[in-house]
Amino acid sequence: EVQLVQSGTEVKKPGESLKISCKGSEDIFSNYWISWVRQLPGKGLEWMGRIEPTDSSKSYSPSFRGHITMSVDRSISTAFLQWSSLKASDTAMYYCAIHSGWYFRSWGQGTLITVSS
């Protein structure tokens, strides 16, 4: 079974920067796109964006474009999601997920981010 392991819980202040990670096997990064999905507390799932690991091409949801940056380091089989200036409204659970088509076949365990002054 494909495994994605995400970095741990973060507690940050508004305005701070943050980079979270999602590590998979080398095979995953050769064959699958990686998306990030946000889940606000008690709410549904929102697609944030997608990155293609072989050429790092990206597509961002209009709701998140300009506020987040996705990247990948194939040498360590890890994808990243980063913010340069967090807001309280970024408090949520964030999931990475892999897909080779139009659905998300495997998900990371999630990274909880709390942004509070």
Next chain:
Amino acid sequence: SYVLTQPPSVSVAPGQTAKITCGGTNIGSGTVHWYQQKAGQAPVLVIYDDTDRPSGIPGRFSGSNSGNTATLTISGVEAGDEADYFCQVWDGSGDQLYVFGTGTKVSVL
């Protein structure tokens, strides 16, 4: 952007059948995928491409898609099926490429 509407909640007795709908304009012209999310856990794919089950997903889970409604059916519901369920489609017509439904909480009585 494309909108997928699900009922907020569905209640079902053990052993009965739960049907979870996902409504969207002409949703039947594309393919729908379904995820199960148990409390405190990450989502898990249970149905893809309208009707297919990943390995490890019980045959009690099935899907259909036609017209303006897709449906996830759970036959012989068990207590362990209590979870939130989300439908999802790919929308190539806009920038929001992947759209999730609003989610349905399935409660086993």
